[in-house]
Amino acid sequence: MLRDTSMRLEDLPNIGKSIAADLRGIGIVQPVQLxxxxxxxxxxxxxxxxxxxxxxxxxxxxxxxxHYLQGAEARPWWHYTAEGKQLLGNR
Numbered sequence: 001m002l003r004d005t006s007m008r009l010e011d012l013p014n015i016g017k018s019i020a021a022d023l024r025g026i027g028i029v030q031p032v033q034l035x036x037x038x039x040x041x042x043x044x045x046x047x048x049x050x051x052x053x054x055x056x057x058x059x060x061x062x063x064x065x066x067h068y069l070q071g072a073e074a075r076p077w078w079h080y081t082a083e084g085k086q087l088l089g090n091r
Contacts, residue, residue, distance in 0.1 A: 007031055013074035014061045022046055022054075034062070035069040040087045060084040 009020040012031055026042075026049050028034060034042065039062035046054055063080040 009034075012065050013068050014064050014077045019058065019061060022050065022058075025049060031065075031069060034065055039063045039066050039084075056084055056088060059088065063087075 009015050009023055009031060010017060026045050039059060042062050043054060043059040057077060060080045061077040063083055064075055064077045068074055
């Protein structure tokens with residue numbers, strides 16, 4: 001079940017002003033747009049547009065948001081470190 005996505009990006013767990021601004025820079029302006037995207041793809045798009053690779057914690061943050069939007073409880077981004085490392089290791 002998809003969580004209510006009518007909130008602002010900054011209302012999502014682990015998303016602050018800086019990451020929200022980065023996401024807006026690649027055209028993601030509403031949480032629902034993150035619900036439909038794979039965290040690794042968003043992470044890679046951020047790197048392409050901004051000209052550098054983001055710290056892996058950005059990927060972990062995106063994973064935490066994806067789980068939250070799918071109905072999981074809000075957890076700190078570092079809870080998803082293992083999942084993020086696995087995704088990064090597979091590419």
